Amino acid sequence: MKINNSKDQNNNIILEVKNLTKYFPIYRGFLRRVVGNVQAVDNVSFSVKGGETLGIVGESGSGKTTLGRVILRAYEPTSGDVFFRKNGEMINVFSLEGSELKKLRRDMQIIFQDPYSSLNPRKTVMEIISEPLLIHGVSRGEELKSRVGELLEMVGLNVQHMNRYPNAFSGGQRQRIGIARALALQPKLIVCDEPVSALDVSVQAQVINLLEDLQNELGLTYLFISHDLSVVEHISNRIAVMYLGSIMEMAPAHQLYQLPKHPYTEALLSAVPTIDPHTRRIRIILPGEIPNPSAPPPGCKFHTRCRYVQERCKKEVPAWEEISPEHWVLCHFSKNLHLQGIESIKV
Amino acid sequence: MNDYQEKSNYIKKLYEQQSNLDQTIAHQMMSSEKLAFATSQWRMMWRKFIRNRTAVIGGIVILLFYLVALFADFIVPYTLQQRMTQYSFLPPQRIHFFYEGKFQPFVYGIKGSRDPNTLMRVYVTDPEKRIPIRFFIRGEPYKLMGLFPANIHLFGVEEGIVSLMGTDGQGRDMFSRVIIGSQISLTIGLVGVALSLVIGAFLGVYSGYFGGWIDNLIQRIIEIIRSFPPIPLWMALTAALPSHWSPLKVYFAITVILSLIGWTWLARQLRGKVLALREEDFVMAARLSGASNWWIITKHLIPATFSHIIVISTLSMPSMILAESALSFLGLGLRPPLTSWGVLLQQAQNIQVLLLYPWLLMPGFFVAISILAFNFLGDGLRDAADPYTV
Ligand SMILES: Nc1ncnc2c1ncn2[C@@H]1O[C@H](COP(=O)(O)OP(=O)(O)OP(=O)(O)O)[C@@H](O)[C@H]1O
Ligand SMILES: [Mg+2]
Numbered sequence: 001m002k003i004n005n006s007k008d009q010n011n012n013i014i015l016e017v018k019n020l021t022k023y024f025p026i027y028r029g030f031l032r033r034v035v036g037n038v039q040a041v042d043n044v045s046f047s048v049k050g051g052e053t054l055g056i057v058g059e060s061g062s063g064k065t066t067l068g069r070v071i072l073r074a075y076e077p078t079s080g081d082v083f084f085r086k087n088g089e090m091i092n093v094f095s096l097e098g099s100e101l102k103k104l105r106r107d108m109q110i111i112f113q114d115p116y117s118s119l120n121p122r123k124t125v126m127e128i129i130s131e132p133l134l135i136h137g138v139s140r141g142e143e144l145k146s147r148v149g150e151l152l153e154m155v156g157l158n159v160q161h162m163n164r165y166p167n168a169f170s171g172g173q174r175q176r177i178g179i180a181r182a183l184a185l186q187p188k189l190i191v192c193d194e195p196v197s198a199l200d201v202s203v204q205a206q207v208i209n210l211l212e213d214l215q216n217e218l219g220l221t222y223l224f225i226s227h228d229l230s231v232v233e234h235i236s237n238r239i240a241v242m243y244l245g246s247i248m249e250m251a252p253a254h255q256l257y258q259l260p261k262h263p264y265t266e267a268l269l270s271a272v273p274t275i276d277p278h279t280r281r282i283r284i285i286l287p288g289e290i291p292n293p294s295a296p297p298p299g300c301k302f303h304t305r306c307r308y309v310q311e312r313c314k315k316e317v318p319a320w321e322e323i324s325p326e327h328w329v330l331c332h333f334s335k336n337l338h339l340q341g342i343e344s345i346k347v
Numbered sequence: 348m349n350d351y352q353e354k355s356n357y358i359k360k361l362y363e364q365q366s367n368l369d370q371t372i373a374h375q376m377m378s379s380e381k382l383a384f385a386t387s388q389w390r391m392m393w394r395k396f397i398r399n400r401t402a403v404i405g406g407i408v409i410l411l412f413y414l415v416a417l418f419a420d421f422i423v424p425y426t427l428q429q430r431m432t433q434y435s436f437l438p439p440q441r442i443h444f445f446y447e448g449k450f451q452p453f454v455y456g457i458k459g460s461r462d463p464n465t466l467m468r469v470y471v472t473d474p475e476k477r478i479p480i481r482f483f484i485r486g487e488p489y490k491l492m493g494l495f496p497a498n499i500h501l502f503g504v505e506e507g508i509v510s511l512m513g514t515d516g517q518g519r520d521m522f523s524r525v526i527i528g529s530q531i532s533l534t535i536g537l538v539g540v541a542l543s544l545v546i547g548a549f550l551g552v553y554s555g556y557f558g559g560w561i562d563n564l565i566q567r568i569i570e571i572i573r574s575f576p577p578i579p580l581w582m583a584l585t586a587a588l589p590s591h592w593s594p595l596k597v598y599f600a601i602t603v604i605l606s607l608i609g610w611t612w613l614a615r616q617l618r619g620k621v622l623a624l625r626e627e628d629f630v631m632a633a634r635l636s637g638a639s640n641w642w643i644i645t646k647h648l649i650p651a652t653f654s655h656i657i658v659i660s661t662l663s664m665p666s667m668i669l670a671e672s673a674l675s676f677l678g679l680g681l682r683p684p685l686t687s688w689g690v691l692l693q694q695a696q697n698i699q700v701l702l703l704y705p706w707l708l709m710p711g712f713f714v715a716i717s718i719l720a721f722n723f724l725g726d727g728l729r730d731a732a733d734p735y736t737v
Contacts, residue, residue, distance in 0.1 A: 073635075074631060105635060105636060109636075112631075112632070113628075117627050118628035119629055120627075120629040131633060131646075135633075136636075178632075
């Protein structure tokens, strides 16, 4: 767990997401009529400070990847805005087109979950890492080669392996190649989309350590996506918990772990395994299934599975509120509930 | 110490121990077996391909076929239309290679007469008359590859006849005609495939990459084209060709008609492949680095589908060759004086001919061999390219 020690907090905001919504239309039939929408990201707002790591956790299908990709303009948003700080000014990411957008892409990069799909098997490491540099015409020839060498060194790979193909590398090494590619254009913000989920536990720690080192050296800002609370815990300053396309709760990591304010967070924390064999947490088993994201429940999306559900939850959509500094919750009763943090749930 | 700090410390320690171990193992692995895989896709393909014996044989046969077709006029002893009326329906001759222990190929002379009862021509060999086969012999003039005038033939005889596959009713040498006919049979497939490649690759990649209503339209067109049974469709189209067209025009019209259906196959396959590739993270990575659609298509998609294009082209050759043969056989494709295997097979249309002069079926044998060879080669290429897809 890291403490963000930047002083001037408000001026330091690098990314601001406002009421961001992304629906994927569902087509049917010969004429491809739109018969519904997958509400992958639904009215999400938050901001990220320069140099910090915002962890985003949630179950599979909760919309984490979509959120990251809409911010990067991989997908066009349905509505909402994203602002990114460039040369001291907040610019609207969704208003950019053509060469402006291309320029912005140098500042925002991505690291993928799948170390296999993320590297073209037909290209050498050199070709893979130099691609962004060639697209932007940054360097060429010998200079390009030495820059790629530098990047390889930065991620802890052997420079001599530059001319090998991805199939010569292990999962962890491939992930390092992906990181080197993301770093090539010297970005400020990197969306790390479950960068270690596909790796062995032992390798996971190495890659996370590398990401942390790079962040310290280069002053990077991370949006760190994971489905696993124990992975984001180490690397995040703040954590946002997603459920069915909405952020349910967002707070500094320590606070979220100790004093969760949303019943869904409480349930997730109860599922984090314990190390000590003599202790066991009382697992809160969520009743029912995750609702279909194309037909989320009315009112609070979580009400169908909430232990503390009230009549109001079924009708009224809760507001996204900052109930204490830096602690945002999407729940009608967050102030009344006394929820269990990670420590106290112990037999 | 509270529970989760305890846990993190424990995990950290575990991580460190394991990671050291892991690195050494990974290092050892890299140095030995893993290096073997550090090769390009193409080299891996080639290595896998040459281990497939039937595919290699298929490839060699095809190479041979095309080489022979290229130098056809030189290789054969007679020209396409050269008639030797006194030798009509001559069965294949036996070639003798040695004479008195020395290499000295020759054929025996032929004496023709009529069977007094059936009035059929019968041929008897004359063991007294040895006709030596000469190599690089001067013969009928021709144009090599249609360009260079020449009159030297690979082999031939100075008197009598040498006929490896017999002659037809007009006394034309079947061997010469089959070999020269291969030029058209084999190239019509090539040209047809090339044409369907251009249309199919463009529409397939476009369809798969951009999607949307154009994709929808292209897919429906493909379905409509493919819902017609091909042979009647071809027949209808070829029957509509004006009869006064020059042979060259007819030739190209036939290739266009053949590729009219051919491209749909390629477009479908490429669309599917591109659809899958489009979702790969490396394509997303390129796009998020600012790559244009053109960059992604030319640097990622086309190279990745290249092996598929080759495989699909190879595998669609047989149907082209077969289609041309079938159409010409039915009299709807190429017409004499253009000569293809299909045209040659027209002579073998009735059972009586087949019984009396079975050697007229030789062009069919060549069709079969070339199709088998293409199929073997295509299957081998497919297995080598990508065992999981195509
Ligand atoms: N390109 C797309 N087209 C249509 N629907 C999509 C698309 N991408 C995602 N979805 C849908 O949006 C929802 C959110 O998906 P997303 O991949 O963002 O979830 P996630 O939290 O990243 O899940 P995971 O942990 O499995 O990666 C899912 O229901 C998914 O089916
Ligand atoms: Mg995801």
